Amino acid sequence: TTPARPYRRVLLKLSGEVFGGGKVGLAPDVVRAIAEQIAAAVREGVQVAIVIGGGNFFRGAQLQEQGMDRTRADYMGMLGTVMNCLALQDFLEKAGIDTRVQTAITMGQVAEPYIPRRAIRHLEKGRVVIFGAGAGMPFFSTDTVSAQRALEIGADAVLMSKSGVDGVYDSDPRTNPGATKYDHVTYADALRDGLKVVDAAAFSLCAENGLPMVVFGMEGEGNVTRGLLGEHIGTLVHP
Numbered sequence: 001t002t003p004a005r006p007y008r009r010v011l012l013k014l015s016g017e018v019f020g021g022g023k024v025g026l027a028p029d030v031v032r033a034i035a036e037q038i039a040a041a042v043r044e045g046v047q048v049a050i051v052i053g054g055g056n057f058f059r060g061a062q063l064q065e066q067g068m069d070r071t072r073a074d075y076m077g078m079l080g081t082v083m084n085c086l087a088l089q090d091f092l093e094k095a096g097i098d099t100r101v102q103t104a105i106t107m108g109q110v111a112e113p114y115i116p117r118r119a120i121r122h123l124e125k126g127r128v129v130i131f132g133a134g135a136g137m138p139f140f141s142t143d144t145v146s147a148q149r150a151l152e153i154g155a156d157a158v159l160m161s162k163s164g165v166d167g168v169y170d171s172d173p174r175t176n177p178g179a180t181k182y183d184h185v186t187y188a189d190a191l192r193d194g195l196k197v198v199d200a201a202a203f204s205l206c207a208e209n210g211l212p213m214v215v216f217g218m219e220g221e222g223n224v225t226r227g228l229l230g231e232h233i234g235t236l237v238h239p
């Protein structure tokens, strides 16, 4: 086992799919369990910022296939992420953690606008900051936003949680049963092998700026807490 590398500040990406418990909508018990795992890490002193996806509500590309205008569908996708943010905020506060939601599309009744310097201040005070509405721009993904927010707030790493995969493999584990998981891999090697688990824009933002990324599965017991505390889980992708 690798000794824990303590992080000062981490950005955690949570997939919307997980929040839905595999269905459309919200699975409150799942959100509560995730909130409790995050709270445990926050109590140890790590500063946590979060980006949540919206795949449990809408994905712009899917709605486009069903005949919708892509940009309008993407805005619906972004609004879906905000509902996930409010759900996580609720369960984090029930677990005794102070939180702020900041959205890239302003909606003053439910959240602060995205103000990076204010987000950093919240983090320094021990509050969890949850970023909603993605980048506020169609044609982006929440993976890409995670990398961008992590860079802008000076996070030590971005933790990309996935559902159904527990790290980066040398080939697709869903089609190749012999695929092997990397413990560590450099950005250069991952690019050369054409490995994809996070989208290309997120990957290149992290690679170009030397930001370490941990790709891990939500399924493992206590994985979120362990990852936030710097224990080795999943795959570390590093410069």
Ligand code: UDP
Residues within 6 Å of the ligand: 014, 015, 016, 017, 052, 053, 054, 055, 056, 058, 059, 060, 061, 073, 074, 075, 076, 077, 078, 081, 133, 134, 135, 136, 137, 138, 139, 140, 141, 142, 143, 145
């Ligand atoms: N989205 C967008 N711009 C962003 C972030 C998200 O247009 O900056 C939209 C896009 O339609 C996407 C949806 O919001 O499909 C939900 O986000 P994502 O698919 O990344 O969620 P996840 O797969 O992580 O649950």
